[in-house]
Amino acid sequence: MSDAAALEPMLPPDQDRELEDLAADVIAKSAHLSAQITPLVAQAVGDLVRSMNCYYSNLIEGHDTNPRDIERALESDYSRDPQRRVLQHEARAHIEVQRLIDSGEAPGGGVAKVQYVRWLHMEFCRRLPDELLWVTNPDTGDRLRVVPGEFRQAAVKVGRHVPPAPETLLALLDRFEEAYASPNLSAIRRIIATGAAHHRLLWIHPFLDGNGRVARLLSHAMLREAGVGNSLWSVARGLARRVNEYRAALSNADASRQGDFDGRGARSLAGLRDFCVFFLKTCLDQIEFMQSLLQPAQMLRRMKLYVDDEIAAGSLPKGAMGLLREVFLTGEMERGRAAELTGYRERRARDTLSALLDRGLLTPTSPKGPVRLGF
Numbered sequence: 001m002s003d004a005a006a007l008e009p010m011l012p013p014d015q016d017r018e019l020e021d022l023a024a025d026v027i028a029k030s031a032h033l034s035a036q037i038t039p040l041v042a043q044a045v046g047d048l049v050r051s052m053n054c055y056y057s058n059l060i061e062g063h064d065t066n067p068r069d070i071e072r073a074l075e076s077d078y079s080r081d082p083q084r085r086v087l088q089h090e091a092r093a094h095i096e097v098q099r100l101i102d103s104g105e106a107p108g109g110g111v112a113k114v115q116y117v118r119w120l121h122m123e124f125c126r127r128l129p130d131e132l133l134w135v136t137n138p139d140t141g142d143r144l145r146v147v148p149g150e151f152r153q154a155a156v157k158v159g160r161h162v163p164p165a166p167e168t169l170l171a172l173l174d175r176f177e178e179a180y181a182s183p184n185l186s187a188i189r190r191i192i193a194t195g196a197a198h199h200r201l202l203w204i205h206p207f208l209d210g211n212g213r214v215a216r217l218l219s220h221a222m223l224r225e226a227g228v229g230n231s232l233w234s235v236a237r238g239l240a241r242r243v244n245e246y247r248a249a250l251s252n253a254d255a256s257r258q259g260d261f262d263g264r265g266a267r268s269l270a271g272l273r274d275f276c277v278f279f280l281k282t283c284l285d286q287i288e289f290m291q292s293l294l295q296p297a298q299m300l301r302r303m304k305l306y307v308d309d310e311i312a313a314g315s316l317p318k319g320a321m322g323l324l325r326e327v328f329l330t331g332e333m334e335r336g337r338a339a340e341l342t343g344y345r346e347r348r349a350r351d352t353l354s355a356l357l358d359r360g361l362l363t364p365t366s367p368k369g370p371v372r373l374g375f
């Protein structure tokens with residue numbers, strides 16, 4: 001048996017009604033979500049979702065960086081506490097790499113590829129301080145360096161799973177690429193393949209460390225490539241909210257074939273199929289969650305609650321909501337319209353606009369140009 005055979009089956013068989021319906025639902029709902037807000041607002045919301053994504057992806061690994069610390073890290077404001085600083089670096093690295101994916105700056109030529117997976121790991125790890133690039137083997141006490149973009153040369157263990165030997169990694173990853181970057185997959189199969197690839201990459205566990213984060217970034221990139229993923233929703237959040245189910249589903253799909261009715265490969269077909277169902281349901285959950293969160297009426301209501309509080313505290317002028325509402329609904333506002341929208345005279349309208357710009361709730365596109373949402 002060749003090394004790569006250990007990875008089979010790569011995909012659940014065609015014509016699995018439940019999986020196909022789930023994938024079709026992901027296509028329909030994600031299109032609906034994207035159509036729901038103007039592209040300029042989507043851009044602003046993107047940063048917020050990326051922070052959320054990173055927060056949750058790190059949470060799976062038990063690294064709990066709070067959102068305020070993440071925000072500070074993005075402004076290069078690092079804590080003096082060494083432990084918090086390290087977590088901030090990690091969070092920032094995650095967000096920056098996702099931003100590269102979202103803006104299409106990742107290398108072209110296909111996502112589910114060996115080169116791409118290495119690139120993700122390299123970009124993520126090279127942003128980390130040295131102290132985060134060491135792992136200790138719990139059995140031997142040896143300290144090993146994690147080299148950005150390099151596959152492991154040592155054995156590892158994750159939970160109960162013992163990933164394949166380092167000598168077999170290249171053969172396994174070649175098979176991975178052949179199956180998941182195949183041009184022959186239908187639109188529906190490409191979405192199902194995202195879930196399968198997520199598990200198979202983690203089963204291979206090609207890196208000494210960082211496999212979980214790389215796998216979640218890869219899923220994001222694959223969903224994007226398949227036309228359903230974007231900066232408006234994140235599968236990492238969903239996986240973190242069901243971390244026990246996630247681990248159990250991963251572990252279940254690690255299993256070898258269970259008897260004659262469990263496919264023909266080395267691994268359990270039922271385990272892989274169940275993982276794909278779990279993964280797609282998690283995607284749907286997240287798309288639906290963001291859809292309700294980003295409903296214009298709901299967002300405006302939440303914005304108003306926030307602004308009312310700020311007005312009551314004297315930190316924003318009364319006309320602030322009129323300006324925010326306009327920018328939220330249309331994406332952009334000429335500064336000259338502040339008076340008309342607040343109902344104030346020029347001077348007071350300008351002060352209201354300045355207060356929103358100072359607070360970062362609105363952001364300029366150029367020194368005198370129109371303003372956009374700043375959060």
Ligand SMILES: Nc1ncnc2c1ncn2[C@@H]1O[C@H](COP(=O)(O)OP(=O)(O)OP(=O)(O)O)[C@@H](O)[C@H]1O
Nearest residue numbers: 061158159161202203209210211212213250251254
């Ligand atoms: N039984 C399992 N089989 C395969 N993969 C698993 C299993 N259990 C957990 N995992 C995955 O392995 C990841 C942990 O691997 P690894 O330590 O390389 O990733 P990481 O992103 O560096 O995490 P950490 O921050 O804890 O170092 C988990 O996030 C999860 O995605």
Ligand SMILES: [Mg+2]
Nearest residue numbers: 208209210211
């Ligand atoms: Mg780790």
